[in-house]
Amino acid sequence: MAIRKTGLLGGSFDPVHLAHIALAESARRTLGLDEVQLIPAADPWQRAPLAATGQQRLEMLEIATRAHPHLHVNPVEIQRGGPTYTIDTVRELPRNIDYYWILGADQLRNFCTWQCWREIAGLVTLAVAQRPGAHLAPPRALTEHLRESGGRLIQLPFAPTAISATLIRERLAAGEPTDGMLDLAVAQYIQQNGLYPAPVA
Numbered sequence: 471m472a473i474r475k476t477g478l479l480g481g482s483f484d485p486v487h488l489a490h491i492a493l494a495e496s497a498r499r500t501l502g503l504d505e506v507q508l509i510p511a512a513d514p515w516q517r518a519p520l521a522a523t524g525q526q527r528l529e530m531l532e533i534a535t536r537a538h539p540h541l542h543v544n545p546v547e548i549q550r551g552g553p554t555y556t557i558d559t560v561r562e563l564p565r566n567i568d569y570y571w572i573l574g575a576d577q578l579r580n581f582c583t584w585q586c587w588r589e590i591a592g593l594v595t596l597a598v599a600q601r602p603g604a605h606l607a608p609p610r611a612l613t614e615h616l617r618e619s620g621g622r623l624i625q626l627p628f629a630p631t632a633i634s635a636t637l638i639r640e641r642l643a644a645g646e647p648t649d650g651m652l653d654l655a656v657a658q659y660i661q662q663n664g665l666y667p668a669p670v671a
């Protein structure tokens with residue numbers, strides 16, 4: 471039997487947007503993955519506190535993936551709680567599966583600041599997508615490490631997409647449209663739950 475291939479897309483998903491879904495589907499097609507798991511971080515330790523709760527981000531992910539049978543939401547980091555270190559997640563993965571950690575060029579540049587990044591690079595194959603404003607070049611320490619360890623970095627053929635959660639939060643707070651950036655049902659969820667409101671003047 472062929473070895474299963476699973477993609478892992480970790481993120482803050484504050485909120486999940488259409489580039490996340492397009493990226494997961496693009497990686498699935500390119501790499502021939504059986505599934506992609508979207509894994510919301512509980513408390514991304516390098517970022518300011520998130521606006522939506524873990525439960526709300528999980529619910530938005532469930533809504534955004536429901537028409538995508540090969541995309542699954544993995545709540546393991548929210549359930550574990552506390553500061554989120556990817557190494558804790560990949561150490562717990564069942565073996566006998568090929569894992570691909572999917573990430574944008576911005577996080578690739580940041581990769582060598584992650585806890586135990588060398589160990590992560592040994593447990594998963596990195597699959598990176600370009601992103602407007604982020605040069606697609608791995609840090610030198612990562613290139614050297616992959617050369618020495620025989621690890622791989624795959625560049626996904628993902629067209630640069632100018633959608634970010636930051637832009638969406640800013641637009642919503644300014645009362646501006648987010649057309650083409652959010653799943654419509656996610657946009658409705660945001661409105662119904664009063665997320666990302668304009669600051670009180």
Ligand SMILES: Nc1ncnc2c1ncn2[C@@H]1O[C@H](COP(=O)(O)OP(=O)(O)OP(=O)(O)O)[C@@H](O)[C@H]1O
Nearest residue numbers: 480481482483489573574577601631633634635636
């Ligand atoms: N438009 C995009 N193109 C390529 N990769 C993306 C894009 N948006 C997000 N990603 C990647 O998806 C992963 C999760 O991203 P995250 O949830 O932080 O969204 P974000 O849009 O980067 O949010 P924020 O603007 O709050 O930083 C990261 O690896 C990030 O690089």
Ligand SMILES: O=C(O)c1ccc[n+]([C@@H]2O[C@H](COP(=O)([O-])O)[C@@H](O)[C@H]2O)c1
Nearest residue numbers: 480481482511514554555556557584585
């Ligand atoms: O493990 C770490 O130290 C680490 C440091 C920074 C980011 N990450 C992970 O990278 C993914 C994208 O993070 P972010 O901040 O772009 O949403 C998400 O799964 C984070 O948990 C992980």
